Amino acid sequence: MSTVSSALWVAYGPEGNVVGTIRRDDEGYTATVAGADASVGTYPTMDVAKSALHGHLPPGSDWPRFTQH
DSSP states (O other): OOOOEEEEEEOOTSSSOOOEEEETTTTTEEEEETTTOOSEEEEESSHHHHHHHHHHHHHTTOOOOEEEE
């Protein structure tokens, strides 16, 4: 059994506002839109999680800037 240390990336919109997060753990990469009650899902790679998060933002939203915390 392998253990992956958890990590957190925060997604920022163009004005510097937080638009979501991606958390890595043993299950994969879990994307959550800021203010949502539930995640949009858990994905096998960071790139897929980033795309999923962006896809759940309002139409026309710029690609967020992701920063690891």
